[in-house]
Structure formats: C-alpha cells, structure tokens
Amino acid sequence: MDNKELWQSVLGELELQISKPNFQTWFKNSELVEKGDDYVVIGLESAFAKEWVETKYDKLILKIIRNFEPEIKEIRYQIQSSNKPAIIATKKKVELPQETESLNISEYSIDPKTNLNSRYTFQNFVVGSNNELAYSAAMAVIKELGKKYNPLFIYGGVGLGKTHLIQATGNELKKIYKNKIGIRYVSTETFVNEVINGIKNKRMEDVKNKYRKVDVLIIDDIQFIAGKEKTQEEFFHTFNTLYENNKQIIISSDRSPYLLSTLEERLRSRFEGGMVADISYPDFETRMAILKLKLQNMHSDFYISDDILGLIAEKFPYNIRELEGALTRLLGILKIRKLNPTRQNIESLLNEITSQRVMMIAPETVVKIVSEFYNIPEKDLLSHSRKKELVKPRQIIMYILREYLKYSFPTIARKLGDRDHTTVLHAYNKISQQLNKDHLLTQEINLIKEKIYNKH
Ligand code: ADP
Ligand code: MG
Numbered sequence: 001m002d003n004k005e006l007w008q009s010v011l012g013e014l015e016l017q018i019s020k021p022n023f024q025t026w027f028k029n030s031e032l033v034e035k036g037d038d039y040v041v042i043g044l045e046s047a048f049a050k051e052w053v054e055t056k057y058d059k060l061i062l063k064i065i066r067n068f069e070p071e072i073k074e075i076r077y078q079i080q081s082s083n084k085p086a087i088i089a090t091k092k093k094v095e096l097p098q099e100t101e102s103l104n105i106s107e108y109s110i111d112p113k114t115n116l117n118s119r120y121t122f123q124n125f126v127v128g129s130n131n132e133l134a135y136s137a138a139m140a141v142i143k144e145l146g147k148k149y150n151p152l153f154i155y156g157g158v159g160l161g162k163t164h165l166i167q168a169t170g171n172e173l174k175k176i177y178k179n180k181i182g183i184r185y186v187s188t189e190t191f192v193n194e195v196i197n198g199i200k201n202k203r204m205e206d207v208k209n210k211y212r213k214v215d216v217l218i219i220d221d222i223q224f225i226a227g228k229e230k231t232q233e234e235f236f237h238t239f240n241t242l243y244e245n246n247k248q249i250i251i252s253s254d255r256s257p258y259l260l261s262t263l264e265e266r267l268r269s270r271f272e273g274g275m276v277a278d279i280s281y282p283d284f285e286t287r288m289a290i291l292k293l294k295l296q297n298m299h300s301d302f303y304i305s306d307d308i309l310g311l312i313a314e315k316f317p318y319n320i321r322e323l324e325g326a327l328t329r330l331l332g333i334l335k336i337r338k339l340n341p342t343r344q345n346i347e348s349l350l351n352e353i354t355s356q357r358v359m360m361i362a363p364e365t366v367v368k369i370v371s372e373f374y375n376i377p378e379k380d381l382l383s384h385s386r387k388k389e390l391v392k393p394r395q396i397i398m399y400i401l402r403e404y405l406k407y408s409f410p411t412i413a414r415k416l417g418d419r420d421h422t423t424v425l426h427a428y429n430k431i432s433q434q435l436n437k438d439h440l441l442t443q444e445i446n447l448i449k450e451k452i453y454n455k456h
Helices: 003-017 020-027 047-056 058-068 132-143 162-177 188-200 204-212 229-244 265-272 284-298 306-315 320-336 343-357 363-374 378-382 388-403 409-415 421-437 439-454
Strands: 031-035 039-044 074-079 152-156 183-187 216-220 248-253 275-279
Touching: 003 020, 003 031, 003 058, 020 047, 039 047, 047 058, 047 074, 058 074, 132 152, 132 162, 132 248, 132 275, 152 162, 162 183, 162 216, 162 248, 183 188, 183 204, 188 204, 188 216, 188 229, 204 229, 216 229, 229 248, 229 265, 284 306, 284 320, 306 320, 306 343, 320 343, 363 378, 363 388, 363 409, 363 439, 378 388, 388 409, 388 421, 388 439, 409 421, 421 439
Parallel strands: 039 074, 152 248, 152 275, 183 216, 216 248
Antiparallel strands: 031 039
C-alpha cells in the first residue's frame, strides 16, 4: 500500500467512527506526508486542526492505522496550509514575500459599503505563535462561512492585531465573494452611537435593517457594549437574527467572553458557544518578521541588518502598534538628522524614544482606566460606598498605585477620596493575597496594567 492508499483506508474507517461534521472539519485536505519504520506524519490544513486532531483523535487514528500497518507506534502531525499569509514567523529563517503591494495609496481607504479599511490584509499580516490559532480560526471561517465557527470570537490585549485580523478576514471575503454577499464592519463605539441616535430620532428601523440584512457582521471591541443595556438588547436581537439564518458573526474583544462580566448572561453564552481564539504577545521571531515586512512596505532607503532590527524588536514585546511606531519614528529621525543606521545610533535613538514613554502616571489615569474597564462611574469608585461591586475595583486601583506606580499609602489614601491610609494598606494586602489564588484576578489586573502602560 502506498501512502495515499493507506491514508484513504484510514479515512474510510474514520468516517464511520466519528460524526460527519467532525470528519469534514478536521480531516478535509489531510494527507499522509511521510511513513517511517514505526511512525507516520499526517499533514493537516491548519494549526487549529492540528491541535484538535492531536488531542482528540490521536488514539483512534493510531488504532485504525495499526490495522493496516501494525508496526506503526507513533503519529506525528504537521500543518499543511494552503492559505498562505505574508510570512510565517519561524525560529529559523524568515522569508519575505517576493512582491509587495504599495501601501501608500490604499493606506486609509475605507470602502463605504463594507466600512472595511483596505490596508488590513493577510498579505501584510504576519502569522506567529501568538496569533496562529486566531488566524487558523479566521481561515476556517472563510472556508465555512456562517456554518461552523459562529460566532468567531477573537480576544487579546491592545495593539496585538485584533482589528487587523478581523478586517483582513472581511477583506478576504470581499475578494472571494465580490459583491455577492453583504459584509459590514463596525466598531462597537459606532454601533452604540447608532443605536442611541436611532432611539432618539425614532429611526431604529434603519439601524435594524442595516445590520440584520448582512451576511457577515464584523464587530470590533465588543467590551464597550458592557453596561449599555439598550445597545445590548439591540445587539442580542441582531445577533440572533443573523445566527439563525447562518450568517457569520465575527467579534473582537480585549478580554475573553468569560471576563466580560457586565455582559448579559445570554449574550455571553452565545459567544462561548462559537469559536473562541486568543491573540497573545508576539515572540521575538514574530516581532522581527513584522519589522521586516514593515520595512519592506515602507520602501525605505535604509538597509538595516538583522542585528540592528533585533535591538528594536527587543524593546517592544507587548504591543505591535508601538513596535511599528518605533520603527517609523526611528527611520524618520535618521533621515532628518542624516544619520546612518549604525548600532550606536539606533541604540541612542531607542533610548530617546523609550524615555519619552516613561512618564509619571497620575492616579487619576488609573481611576479612569479602571472605571472604563469595569464600566463603573469614577465618582462611585471615589465614593465611600461599601457596595461589593465597588470595593473590589477600588482595591485594585489602590493595589496598582502601590505595587506598580510606587505611590505611598498616604498619597493613595488622599487621592482616592480622602480615606484612612490603613484602608489602603488593607486593600493592598488583600489583593496581594488573592492574586496568589485567583488567576482570573491576575488576568484582570494584567489587562488593566496593559491599558495603563499603553496610554503612554
Ligand atoms: P488591536 O486591534 O488588537 O488593538 P491592531 O489590529 O490595530 O491591534 O494592530 C496594531 C498595529 O499592529 C496595526 O498597525 C496592525 O497592522 C499591526 N499588526 C498587528 N498584528 C500584526 C501582524 N501579525 N502582522 C503585521 N502587522 C500587525
Ligand atoms: Mg483594535
């Protein structure tokens, strides 16, 4: 039996043993890539499929394959992707695409019909370990529009590529389907305003029609819907209408559905029922690949060696927007000051750029960010009310001011509505202790911290 025949036989068995949707989702386009003495290598179409098959079906496949080839002891999996992004960041060599579109003209062109920005494509999106799952999920959505991965829920911190990924998905669909389907991208902020205005001007019908008629609805930063009851209500109905008609919904958020605490339960469970994928911090290789791609797209006159790019990549591990911004600024300064990109010049310019970032962060900023994060008015946080839902966020503010921003207990007490400084001390100890046990709290505080640092 050659590899192809062997795999066909295995698939034939598998098809009988697992459900049809599962079979099609995970084993479509799979192949047997290699057969060794006691192992085989199976190629699957995405990282997502690989992860899934490896954890769920490994034993079953092994059992079946041994019916045909008893000496096989191990199955290895690899990704056989057909939808190639610009670059796959690997530990080895990073390959750049041969031709790149000039981004200058289309940099900010927004298509009025879809509201999609043409600058966000997969051709200029680097796939690395941080976004591999989210990327594969987006690919899966493109292939099975509206059917299987609905809604697609992408979450991750600031500047990590959520908007880029969901808009690129929209742009890709536009390319594939031309004008045959209706696609609509909207930020949650805009959606909220439209609903508010719709109610005020008695034009809710227009809003309803606009969003309930599309085939693909892409909604960015859904966390901003928290606490806005009317908008949640409208969104819930829009969501259901689309969902029931097998229309695709793609959502981004700065936190997992689980942490969308002020969201109505029924909406949250809808989100969790779909495909949820996160985007995390890019590793060094991914950051390097992003810098190279950006450099190439800027058509800069400078040649910058990997060594020197590495200096930049090292400095900005937590935010791709900052990483890109730093590169643009560096090149700008080099040009204006007529400097060469030597190691020494880059190092000193990097210091210049990053030192401007580290400013004193005012307690008011922290209060504002925590207020936005939990969707609680600032004045309530500063009040002396002991309501449970206020106490925790207030203690988190105190903790952050002390632990990360190094304010003294008395200063914190004074800034937060003239309290006793022992209250602050108590809050600090309490949160410190809880952090050890409560990983959700850790996640929340990390998200808040990220927002604070990203303000600067
Ligand atoms: P978010 O919506 O998560 O805050 P964005 O999607 O706005 O982040 O991304 C911030 C910037 O970083 C954008 O300019 C985007 O094009 C760029 N970016 C993010 N991720 C990638 C990536 N994987 N490859 C290339 N550029 C990226
Ligand atoms: Mg965004």
